[in-house]
Amino acid sequence: GENVEQHPSTLSVQEGDSAVIKCTYSDSASNYFPWYKQELGKGPQLIIDIRSNVGEKKDQRIAVTLNKTAKHFSLHITETQPEDSAVYFCAASFGGNEKLTFGTGTRLTIIP
């Protein structure tokens, strides 16, 4: 089955700087790659997703890049703000949501 590795497990960034979280996947057939943000005491919330026919997608300060050859994808957050502090999960799948495999999460802390 699919295996998703996520790095780093913790990341501290000065407010205003950029943060990058990286994930690698094992199944070359995977074609859907969402990113979720989880705040304390809440469920994960989708922040951005990308499909394998696209190399990059942006939404304001958030971007995701995908390298299918290397089987890795990354989340980029620019101009970080205190409200960006949370745990971020990547995931990968081929087919329906029941086939989604999640990474182990990155705890991002923004230092004021």
Add this chain to the structure above:
Amino acid sequence: DAGITQSPRHKVTETGTPVTLRCHQTENHRYMYWYRQDPGHGLRLIHYSYGVKDTDKGEVSDGYSVSRSKTEDFLLTLESATSSQTSVYFCAISDAGSPLHFGNGTRLTVT
């Protein structure tokens, strides 16, 4: 929270007792899922449902059963709780081709 309510939000139970967690949605989505979240493991799928009375196993289904008698409700049952089932349980919903939307979780402690 995409109209998802999980109950209870917290529960402490003893080893060997049965436990049922409830997920209720108001979005009329076809698919419902139960995940567990543990440190170092991310989110792992327990069971999911693709319609009323239609369910299937996920990655970590041993020791769990589910039922869906109505579109809006998906129940997760631990027939005889064990300490290894101490976890945070999340319900999620989706429609075909749409992303997962998660509830706010149930923290279960088995003593």
